[in-house]
Every structure is written in C-alpha cells, then in structure tokens.
Amino acid sequence: MKIALAQINYHIGNFKSNIEKITNAIKKAKSHGVDLVIFAELAISGYPPRDFLEFNDFIEKCNAAINKIAKDCEDIAVIIGSPTFNSAIEGKPLHNSAFFISDGKIQYEHHKSLLPNYDIFDEYRYFEPGKKFEIISLKGKKIALTICEDLWNIGNDPLYTINPMDEIFKHDPNIIVNIAASPFNYKQAEIRKSILIKNVEKYKLPLFYINHVGAQTELLFDGGSMVINKKGEIIEELKYFEEDFIVVDTKKLNINPDKEIKTQPTKIELINNALVMGVRNYFQKLGFKKAILGLSGGIDSAVTLAIAAEALGSKNVRAVLLPSAFSSDHSVNDAKKLAENLACEYEIISIEESYKSFTKTLLPQFKNLPFGLAEENIQARVRGVILMALSNKFGYILLNTSNKSEAAVGYGTLYGDMNGGLSVLGDVYKTEVFELAKYINRNAEIIPENTITKPPSAELRPDQKDSDSLPDYDILDEILYQYIERRKGPKEIIAQGFDKQIVKKTLKLVNTNEYKRYQTPPILRVSPKAFGMGRRIPIVAKYLSR
C-alpha cells in the first residue's frame, strides 16, 4: 500500500485556501498511485481555531468542506482532521475528529480521546473526549487511527487515566497513524520523536505521523512529519518550517542504508528558522507585505531587522532611526551600518522637537520636578507615535523589538517601545539574542560587531546602562528561566545558589509587571513557556510581589 503524507501550512478559518491545498495534495497523491493520503489534525479549520469553534456556522462550514473533499475521494482514501458536532445529549458540544474517507464517502469518524488542556492548549474547552476505540481497514491493512495527544500518555508521569492506543491495540492493527498539531518550541522536535518512538517500541508497529507546518499568530508549527518503521527507525522525515509531501510504500519500511544523515540543527538555528517563518506567515496570512521598525543601534532591534529582512525581503522592511539627545553617535552609526549591510531602506527622524513639545505642554503640571521615569517614557512614546503614524500612513505593520528578559521584568515603556503588531523576540532571552546575532553573522558581519559587544542601554538618560537597574543578563536570564520555564519558587531557585536578594527582586519584577505584558503584542513562541496564551497569571494578585 502506498501512503502519502501531506504536510501543509493551513490558515485558520480560511476554508477556501485550506480546501484548495488539500484538493491539490489529493490530486498529486492520485498521480503517484497513492492508496491513502493523510492530512493533519483539524486540517480543515486550521489549528487552533479557538472560540470560532463556538459558532455553529463555523462547524457547518467545516462539515461542508469535508463533504466537498469526500467527493474527490472516489479512487483514493483520505484521513483528515476536522471538528464535528457531538451527537450525544450529554457532554461538550463538539469532538476533535479524524475522518476516514474512501469510495467518495465518509467511512469512519474517530474522536480524539486525550484532550490537551495545558500551556497553549484549551481543547477541553470545546471537545468531548472520544470513548470508542475501533480500527479502520484498507487494502487488507488494519490501521489504528489516533489524534496527536492520544499517543502522548506513555511516560512515567501520566496526565490522563486512560491510554487510547492500548484499547485500539486489542483490535490487532498493522499500522499506527497519528494526525497532529504539535507546535514548535526549541525542545519539541526531540520530545516528539522520543514519544513516537516509545509508542513504536511498545506496540511494535510502524507509525505514520503528520504535523502542521506554518505560523498561526504566536504559535509556530515546525512540520517534521515522519514515518517510523517497527524497529523504531525514522525512515522518512519531512521538511522543517516548509510544506512537504512524500509517498511511502508500506512494503518498503526498511531504512535506506544510503540515507543521508542530517545534522541536528542547534537550538539557535531552530529559533532563527522558526522566527523567520513566524514573521513571514504573519504578514502573508494577514495580506500585508511591509514592515517598519525602530532601529536603535542596540542588539534587539538589530536582530529583529535581520530576521524581518530574511522573512519579508530587504525591500519590504523600513528601518527608522529615532535619536534623542541621549543617543550616542555610535548608536546611530551602528544602526546605519546594519541597514546598509541588509540593504534596507532607512531614515533618521529626530524625536527632539516632539519630546520638547511635551515637556513644554506639561510645564505647568511638572513645574520644576526633576527629570525621571515620566520623561524617559515620553521619549519612548514619542518614538511610538512616529512609528505608528508611518505605519498608519503607508500600511506597514510595526514590529516590536523587545526581548523576553525585558518583557519579564517590565523593562520597557507601555505604548512606547512595547508597541507593535507582532513581537519577534518576546520569547527570546537577552543572552539568546546575543547568540542569534552571532548566528546571523555566521558567514559575514551583518550586525555590526560594536552592536554585539557594547553594554546594553536604553539611552533614555545620560550614560544609562541596563545593568544600572537590572542584574547582569547572565544571572537574570538563568533566574527567569527557573521561574518562568521551570515554575520554580524562590526557595528552590535560591537553593540552586543564586543570591537571595536578586532572586526576590527578580520575581517581584516579573509578577508586578504582569499588567504590562497583558497589553503587549502577540509574541512568537519558541520556548516551552512563552508569555501569551500559554501563560495565564492574574494581574491584581499579591504573590511573590513584595
């Protein structure tokens, strides 16, 4: 039997585009003499459709799409994911379903049993778990059809009280199919492979695994669909961060001895590729072409510009240098040099006149109070107004350039440098931003060396340095990682050898700045715990905040 895996970049709610891509893949599979073509979880709707699932209109459109696709399947079989109505009186209104279509008809509808409801997942918000464990048959092969999480309850720390594959296994299948929507983070590909191989080892069956690829706002899907033979060898691995399509003959599931062994990309390479795809898809799917950003001469905006230029093309990215009286010459020069290296359009717009107009306007209120945070923020906000004015006038999307360390401790101005349609680096710690810069410079100096080596500064008052108000980033980022990614409390972090006062100060900064993060743009998620939909913290709370 010939099985195709169609790894597609879907667009949530864009039924026209999704159906077209699916139909084209079915055509292509037919032309290869394929018996069964497999598409991802909730392929019809895109993943995650979130509260669109609460609209009957949306589910009806999904049903109509499935029926339309079924008509193309007279002489080929298809497995594809879509949300469906739960026909029982009791329980949640929907199922997360996988359709098995052949002979032009829906033959079987499998319902996902294990519904992830943690981090960025909210599936139990919508779906009733499936409780039927059957099997499908095609050309003499018995297929165990599973949906993503259905295979994930296999470790020593089970999150669910049942294991659907154990039930299906009783029907003596020959092949496991798993259709998935498994979002990227820099650890995920490794974890995913290990979980899938564990299943193969347990059930001694070959596994066909299909994932989404492409960005859905903050969620990045890296693809990497695969076929694993029953020895636990990955015999095919589809592309990462790109659409792909392969055909595998079930008679030929031995590893090809000539197969080229791919080198595993580094964490930083993965992050770079994910961010490029994230920016590119955000613009494509919104129907925008051009980005604008403020280029300070510092490392965050430099890395953001380089990524945007790779994602959108240099000619589609406009850099604006917005110097103030506190900007150093080297900042302007570094920024210029970078824009020139990348061949991006840039211009210099001084914020001095507008900054002064505010201090003049506010003179009766501010009187002779000393220069302080309010004045620092005015500068950042004047920059924000100028960038948004250009964005509004010429149809650019403003890219936010804040990093995860800043976002964590609230080192940024709300309605100023925290502005933007999309945060590119909001899930990348400062120390990782430096590594990204070095990665971007791997073949040639794109980002000026001086941008990388000089001490970070917001340049909002004379001789300001980040280290004036924050711990060194080496220390800060490690504490943040323990607190944010690993959910360690103060005692546990201090026990690791970090200074008690620095830990307490850091956690307090994180928790008291939740209100700022509530209003930040969506952040491209590259870590196992990003700010945004996967991290939900009360604002008006009093925990670790004094």
Add this chain to the structure above:
Amino acid sequence: MKIALAQINYHIGNFKSNIEKITNAIKKAKSHGVDLVIFAELAISGYPPRDFLEFNDFIEKCNAAINKIAKDCEDIAVIIGSPTFNSAIEGKPLHNSAFFISDGKIQYEHHKSLLPNYDIFDEYRYFEPGKKFEIISLKGKKIALTICEDLWNIGNDPLYTINPMDEIFKHDPNIIVNIAASPFNYKQAEIRKSILIKNVEKYKLPLFYINHVGAQTELLFDGGSMVINKKGEIIEELKYFEEDFIVVDTKKLNINPDKEIKTQPTKIELINNALVMGVRNYFQKLGFKKAILGLSGGIDSAVTLAIAAEALGSKNVRAVLLPSAFSSDHSVNDAKKLAENLACEYEIISIEESYKSFTKTLLPQFKNLPFGLAEENIQARVRGVILMALSNKFGYILLNTSNKSEAAVGYGTLYGDMNGGLSVLGDVYKTEVFELAKYINRNAEIIPENTITKPPSAELRPDQKDSDSLPDYDILDEILYQYIERRKGPKEIIAQGFDKQIVKKTLKLVNTNEYKRYQTPPILRVSPKAFGMGRRIPIVAKYLSR
C-alpha cells in the same frame, strides 16, 4: 445546629490578608456559638489563581495556610476551599478541594468533580476531577459537601456525563453545602438561584450556598450567598457587592413571614454597582489610590468619571480635558460642568502644540498627502502620551474610557484612547452607556444633559460623527449582541431581519480588529460574554473577515 456563612473579598495570592479575614470570621462565628462556619471555593488562594497553581511553592503556601487555620478549629467546624496536590500517579497534578475541619484537624477532603472549562473558566487546566462521593457528619447531621459546578449539571443540556450530587445523595444526607466562586454578569444571579432551587427541588434538602465577593482584575464576584430551605424558599440572602456574615439555625429553616421582600435591582443598577466595586477593588488590591482620565465631553468618559468618583471618592480622581482644533466648545463646557458637578479636580491641556510638532517632524515623509487616519490617530496618541506622563509622574492609574461597541468594531486608537490600566466600560455597549448615564442622573443632573443628547463623535476631524462610519448604535449593538454574546453566525443574524450588508460589515469589523483587542487593558466583565479571558479568538485568521 448553627451554621455561619462568611462571604469574604479575598485577594489572589495574598495569603496574609486571606488568612486574617478567615481567622477573624472564625472568631466571630465562635462568639455567636456557631457549630460550622462555611467559606468559599479556593478561599485560601483567591479565585481564580490561574497559573500560580503551577508553582509547587504556591500550593505549599495554601497547605500551610490550611494547617494554620485548622489550629483555630478546636471548638468549631469549618468548611473551606483550597487547591491540593493530587496524590495519585495518574491525572492532573492538583485537585480543587473542600476541607472539612473540626477538633483542630482536617477530617475530610472533598474534590470537585465537575470542572468548568468554558468562557472565563480553565479548571481542567489544573485539576483532576474528584471521583469519590462521600458524606460528612457533624452533630448528627449528614452533610453533602459540593463545590460550585458540582450542582450545575442539572438542566436539559448537560455538559458533563455524571452528576456528583446523585452519587452523594445515595448516602442519605440532611443538608447540602455548596461552596462556590461564581462570577457576576448581569444575568448570573437569576441563573444561579434557579439552578440552586432546582437542586433543592430534586433532592428535597436545604442548601447552604457561599460565594466570593469582590473584584479580581476583570472578574467581579457579586456575593449573594444564600440559604434555601427544602421547600425551595430563599430564607437568607447575603449582600451583593459587599462582604457579609450570617448565622442560621438549622432548626429554623422556615421563611420569616415578616421578611422584607427586596426589590430586584435592574440590569443597569447591577452593572453600575458591579463597575463601582470593580474599580474600587482594582485600586485597593494594587495599593493605588488615585485615578486619572481624559474627559472629552462625550458620554463614555463622563460615565467613567462618575463611576470612578463613586468608587474612589471625588478627590482621588483627576480629569484632564485635552482639546484639539476639532474639539467643539460644547465639549469643553460639558466636560467642565461634569467635573464641577462631581467635585473632581480637572484641568485643560491643549494637544495642539504636540500635535503640530509631529506633523512638522513627519513633513518630509508625509509631504503633501491629505489629512487622514494617521493624523486622527496622532491626536489620540498625543492625548495618550500626556495622560501617561501625568500617570507616571504622580502615580495615578489611567482609566480607559472605551465602550464595548467601539472595542468590538475597532473604533479606537491603539496606544491612544485605548490606553489605560483598566477598562471600565469595555463590556458595556454604547446603548447601555446611555442607560448608565440616565441611571447616574436618577436623582440629579450629574452628567450634563447635552452630553447625553448630542450625537456621539470622536472629534478627530471637522464635523465628524460616529454615524459617518458605523451603523446606528441601536442596530449595531443588537448585531454585536447576537454575534458576541449569542455566537450567532451571519445567516442566523440576517434571518432575524437585519440588513445583510450591515451584518457582514459589522462581523468583518469585529474579526479584523481582534489584533487591537489583544492589546487592550483588562475589561471589567459584566456581561455573559466579555472581551478578555473569556473570549479567545485567533488574530491571523480568515473567518467572516472579507
């Protein structure tokens, strides 16, 4: 047996304050000779603790608090809610638990079975459902202990496949206790009573119901705890929007024939009271006293100011009039008159100078392009910068004045009038804002009549009216209600008789402005479906958006 209900305003993660309030209520109960005092669901942590629940440190602090409280219960029994670790290997790491404490010891730990995971609820994100249905005994009475949703699976459209009270009922209880965290919306009190009475009618048992009161950022808890006798009569109803404490003797569960019958508050009165509590608690719990806001002379900022003045006291609210060249004289006069009526401090700061500085700065880029949206937005953003500068300099929190209709269709400037620490009216449709204004004026003209009667305008260009770009609010709000609150699709709304083009345009505006709402301040939730944590829509989607 004498039972006390302690209706308390908890603060999430503020263990010191929560323990103090609980301990004081136990003392008070003892002084009344009470046998059992009942506190709300997750009283120890406050509700909802959200992802703080993922920190072992947080759960350990909850456990420590319970143990501390148990020591106070040598001669009184207590029922109280707290999160606990799940001791089983399988399943989610926590339970949502109710402790039964007597003789200074924890006697029983009940785990919530039905975990709401819809709208603003995310309980299955954290908790494993309880599957043990036992009973507790005190002074010869058998008590069925249930937690909130455990009693809610009673209608014709059951969301869950089990009904915990049916199981507990097999043990032949004498009393039902339900500890809850049931957030306010203007329909909730009515629904809540009807669900509880249905339970009483089904099981023929008296019911003691205890709820939270007070605001937790966007979520407002209205209190209204109650005692229902087995005839289904509400014999005691605790205060709404305030802390309260009552003692009831189980021997005296007949309705008092002299009981004063309270008039049911109107929807608008409920919304007003909820918003006042929401603003007040937001400031109290953050440790702030003073608010600032931009007062335009329009109805939204007028109603916001009146609510803030009631919540915080007139002397704690500063109104800033920020006229431009397009502001009408009547706007400034109406705004002044309102501030005077409320005895709030106000001042006039012209935005002209700063606005002009931007148009001058941007002249090389904008050249001779006609005045448009970019220039309108600059005005709104200049106002934003000035208000935030005053907020930063003097420690005010900026109140956002946008209403739900504007938030829905994106009629507002990001980083301009959409700024603020808290949105007071973001869940109140424009037509409801008018009703609120009339309610505020019920005894005297606080809000100038002219503010209520003049046609709404953003005053960002000459002679602008909201009706230039939006359908009339009467129509718009009805369509929005069908789409947002009732999740009706375009076909269903058009079938109700609304104009097809207006419906399509409206839904498109709602969906394409999701990106703006992503960055708005938290919105006090007063309706059954508010923007914010209870409505989760993808940004980069293509559904009803063309």
